[in-house]
Structure formats: structure tokens, C-alpha cells
Amino acid sequence: MKENGKIPPATVKRLPLYLQCLEQVGSTEVGISSKTLAELAKVNDAQVRRDLSYLGTLGTRGVGYDISTLRNQIQLELGLVEGWSAVIVGVGNLGSALAHYGGFKERGFGVVALFDDDPKKINKQIAGLVVKPSSELKEVCDKYSVAIGIIATPGEYAQSVADQLIECGVRSILNFAPVLLKNTPDVQIRSVDLSQELQILSYYLDRPVLKAVK
């Protein structure tokens, strides 16, 4: 109901999930109930209603939610309609996987350039983009107003890449290197550590049935 005001972090984390669910129901259906959405997202239906209520009064009592309205509102709220530009630094296997990953474009992120300082990789074409040396980072960041830097280098270079990105005015970083980056005021850093996910899984491996954590 609260049109303005901050959305709780726990809700922000679920919004992309709802978006994915909505995409998966396809275009056969025009409306959806909190119950159905909850089943797809594997959460409680009251949770869905509460989460969506932070985006405004989107549903119709007795009926449900209109899928395309819902999609639009979530995208709007997450800032996915702003057309943010991103760069990927490091084009080993992981960086290449990210560069090829179609999900970015579809979801409002434009990868405008790839960087790598390995001479063997410079000037190679990956996913339609030419790999550039990091010396050209500043130029590209200025030209495209790059908002997001994605780090996919080996761990040992990650901090220095982060420093360069911040230096170039990038204020949001998604780090896939398995190191802890120093944090800087006003810079958002999210880290995805592939092996940490496995380690969490491991905890729930031996024992009886326990609820999954997300």
C-alpha cells in the first residue's frame, strides 16, 4: 500500500524470483493469484502478497494480479528499465559465460565492453564484443556511463580491478572472484562465490530433512 518508502531487503531479494516465475508461466495466462505465484516461487502465499504490497496496490480482490502489470511494476521498482550499462572484466571461462549469458540483455542490462589484460585475449571477439585491455577502461566507462562492473578475473587481480572500476566512476560491482573486496563508501559490492554455495549445500547434506535456505 505504501507507494513510496524503502522496500525491505528480504523482499528485494525475492522480486527477481517473482519476475522469473512470471516469465515461466508464459503468455497463455493473463492473471495470476498469490497462491499460484507462491507455489512457483516456493514461498508462502502471504509472503507474496506482502512483498507485492510494497510496490503499491497491484492486485484486484477476488481476482488476483494482472501478469503484465506485475512484471512492469517489479521491473520499474528494481530499476531494470533504466538500461544500465555494464562491463565485464576478465574473459576466462567464467567471464565468457557471463558475456554469452542472454539473461542480461533481456533483463535490462547492456554489456558494453569486455576487458582482459592477457595479450592472448586482447582483440579476440566474444559474444560480439572485442576484448580490450584495462587501459581503455576509463574511456569506455565515460563514453557509456557504465554503472555496473562485473569482475570475473582470478582472485589475485580482483581487488586491483575493483579499484580501477571505482576510480572510473563505477558505483556498483558484482564480484565473482573468490576474494573479499575492501568496501568503499557509496559503492555497492555484491559477491557471488561459487564455492560458498556448495559449502552451504554441504551443511544440509548429511542430516535428515531440513528446510532449504535461500
Next chain:
Amino acid sequence: MKENGKIPPATVKRLPLYLQCLEQVGSTEVGISSKTLAELAKVNDAQVRRDLSYLGTLGTRGVGYDISTLRNQIQLELGLVEGWSAVIVGVGNLGSALAHYGGFKERGFGVVALFDDDPKKINKQIAGLVVKPSSELKEVCDKYSVAIGIIATPGEYAQSVADQLIECGVRSILNFAPVLLKNTPDVQIRSVDLSQELQILSYYLDRPVLKAVK
């Protein structure tokens, strides 16, 4: 203090982080205080103490925690000393990245086989392992008692791969494909969606300074 009993999910998620911090301090130091560890992990120091207290009484009042004891206990608690076997299905860029990812071995996971049904990839060598067709999945899972299946295929194959893995007795799945897998009783599924992370980041992009969410 509670030696036995379940560890809260929120704590389980931080344990791998602490482990990483402890690795990063190196072997120069022998002990560490909750304050120092908290700074590295970017959490509150009371949080660190509370989290660690679930593993037993590990610290020494007035002194701090012994690093190697701490490491051992966390690894033990997470089940990282069990030597779980894992397989990776899908060896595109992402699967290859995962296969090469050193962090797994170091952290107690042995990737015992790679699978892909693309004829161009079968029999290729990646990270010292030969790529096999999924028809050999059952044989490998039995032979090595595979506990974890890592899915790195394109989205359209993910559900069928998951079904096969479950069929072969794998009870824990780490899914990197951007689709929602049906869940099955007694099977742990964790999904890592690379673009979801970006979308969360996006929410915090435009606005003034907001706290990071992890």
C-alpha cells in the same frame, strides 16, 4: 555453547565467509579476535561471537580464537571433511569455469566427472577430466557415491538433468541454469542465478546510500 542442535540458517550462510576470511589472514597469525574477524567479514563483532558460539565454546576469554581450531570446527560443522563427490553436467563456458575452479578441491569437494550430451564435447578433456555422455551418469554416480550434482547446462535442459541426477540417487543439487527446478522431497536444491544478483544490485543503484544486502 550448545554443542548439538541445529545451527540457524543465517549463521550457516556466514560460516563459509568466515572460513574465507581465515584463509585470507594467512599463516602469520595464530589467533584472531571476534573484532578482527568481524572487520574482515564486514559484520558486527557480536554477530561473529554468537555465530561461533553455535559451534561450541571455541574461544578463550581475554584472548580470542585459535585460527586453526576455528577452521577445523567450521569445516567439520559444514561437513567439508567428508570428501563429497560431485559431478558437473554441462561443460559450456560456465561448466568449464566450474571444472577449473580450484576452490572446490581445496574445500573438500571432488569433482569426479563431467557430462555433456553435445557430441562435439564428448571425450574432450577439461581440467583433467574426460567429458562423458549423460548415459554414463548412473554408472559414475554409483561408482563414486556422488552426493552433489552441479547443473551448468542451458536452461532448457536443466529440469531433465535434475530429474536424471535425482534418479541416480543424487540428493543435493546446485543449479546455475536460469530456471526454476521443481522440488522433490528429500532433495536439496540451491539455485544461483547470475542475473538475479545483478537485478538485486540494480535496486540499490539509483538511490542514495543504502546498506548492502548479502
Next chain:
DNA sequence: GAGTGTGAAAACATTCACAGCT
């Protein structure tokens, strides 16, 4: 009748603050 939106309750998580040990 069906399904939203939301107070109120319950569950969970974080942080404070300090007694107690080294």
C-alpha cells in the same frame, strides 16, 4: 466465492551491554 491487503502474532536475527574468565 475467491482472493487481496494488512493488522497483529509469532518466529527469527541482530545488536547491546556486561558478567565472567584468562
Next chain:
DNA sequence: AGCTGTGAATGTTTTCACACTC
């Protein structure tokens, strides 16, 4: 003096349950 371990306080998230709307 320094730092842990933990009750108690506070903050956040989830869930219940139902008044309200279509």
C-alpha cells in the same frame, strides 16, 4: 586489561487470520 559468551532488548521477516472488495 582484554575478549569471550550470552541474557535481554531491539529490529526484521514470516505467517496467521480476517475484514474487505470484486
